[in-house]
Amino acid sequence: MKVTVCELSDNKQQFQNDWKDLKLYLETTFSDLLLLPEMPFYKWLSASNVTSDELKQESVKEHQLWLKEIETLGVQYVVYSIPEIVEDRYLNTAYVFEKGKGHHRLHTKAYFPEETHFWEETWFDREEPATFEAFDLGNFKIGILLCTELWFTEKARHYGKQGIDILFCPRATGKTSVEQWINCGKIVAIISGAYCLSSNRSGLGENNFEWGGTGWIAEPMNGNLLGRSSAEDKFITHEIDLEKSKEAKQEYPLYVKSDF
Structure with a gap:
């Protein structure tokens, strides 16, 4: 299976350019699955308290x-998150769009930061x-941890015990913490026995906040990175072997x- 992660600009005009480039990219890579950043289609509201x-x-x-744009990408599966009022x-x-079958609701974010530029506890409900x-x-199972939830590693193990093959982490995280997030992504790939995929916002946001970009694909068992995006390569695609995630469930530490 071919999977794609990305980083997309927080700036509205640049985002539209990135989206056009992404559509062209997907036409040439024939990816099966795409992960988008956390709530990518509007400015980051939680910048204000x-x-x-x-x-x-x-x-x-x-x-x-x-959502109609997602449906035109020609990809079999697209994983994304959106704000909802219920x-x-x-x-x-979080949702997954499955070509020919529509949009499936996956999970609602339960853990929120509450600090400068990330006043999510103030804005969102559980x-x-x-x-x-x-x-x-x-043919495969998926789990999702929305941004901050990645740090609750017991949830990654919980997903692993359910036999997931891919763990998704759509993010909205800053430039200064990029390496911390990558390290966590590697660890949860091992803990869950699944491929860990992440996509993120990039560029300048409200109050000149620098988003971190850097989507990644980490493999199970060893947590090695198969690829990471950058300002020069905003879209990264790799072939993954789902048998590897199935084998990982029999290995340490999943077994x-x-x-109790």
């Missing part, structure tokens, strides 16, 4: 409009109870009993 119902509505509307709650929810359940796509 003052919420706005109007901006929440606008962000939801903009993301809904872009009753009176503002949620960050869906109760929080669930971290594998999703079966027929260790932990039901």
Whole structure:
């Protein structure tokens, strides 16, 4: 299976250029699966610690409009996250688009930072109870940890015990913490016994915040990076062997009993 990760600009005009380039790239690589960054189709609302119902509505509307663009990419599977308003709650929810079958809801973000530029606890709500359940796509299973959730490594093991083959981490993270995130991605690939894929925002955001970019593909068992994106190579594609993730479930540390 061919999988693609990316980094897409936070700047609206540059994002549109990146999207055009991504469409052309996918036409030549014939990738089976694409991972997009966290809530990529609107500006980062959590840069401010003052919420706005109007901006929440606008962000939801903009993301809904872009779903049709996802469907035109020609990729069998696209994993992404979008903001949703469900009753009176503002949620960050992950989906997978499966060609010919539509959009499947995967998971709603449950862990939020609360600090400068990342006032997510202020903006977002949780869906109760929080669930971290594998999703079966027929020939393989997937799990998702939305950005900050990657650091809750017990969830990666939980997914591994459910037999996932790929663990996705759409991100919105800064430039100064890139290496920390990569190290964590390598570790959860080992812990989950699955390929860990991540895509991120890039470029300058609100208040000249520098997004980190750097999508990655890490392999199970050893956590080695098969590739990482950069400002020069915003899209990275690699062939992965799903048998490797299945074999990893029989290896250390997945085989260790932990039901107590």
